[in-house]
Amino acid sequence: MTVLGWIGLGLIVGALAKYIMPGKDPGGLIVTVLIGIAGAMIGGAISNRLGWGPVTGFDLRSIGVATFGAILLLIAYRLVRRRPS
Numbered sequence: 001m002t003v004l005g006w007i008g009l010g011l012i013v014g015a016l017a018k019y020i021m022p023g024k025d026p027g028g029l030i031v032t033v034l035i036g037i038a039g040a041m042i043g044g045a046i047s048n049r050l051g052w053g054p055v056t057g058f059d060l061r062s063i064g065v066a067t068f069g070a071i072l073l074l075i076a077y078r079l080v081r082r083r084p085s
Helices: 002-021 029-049 058-082
Strands: none
Touching: 002 029, 002 058, 029 058
16 A cells, blocks of 8 residues: 555544544644554454455455554553553
């Protein structure tokens, strides 16, 4: 996938993850894209380890896997943020 493809996928996946898990998360367009890209990497790594294959593009399976990874990332962010210093 090209750099523009990753940015586009990141925007779609980040927006989906924030829609599914509403709340106070870091937010602007750039952070949403970064959450989506990181989620695609996390979800792709998990999916690949389970034998389902990596995130490959704009197909429904890849978007679902990437969204799952982005949701895991948001959950981890909220757990870390919630802990008192």
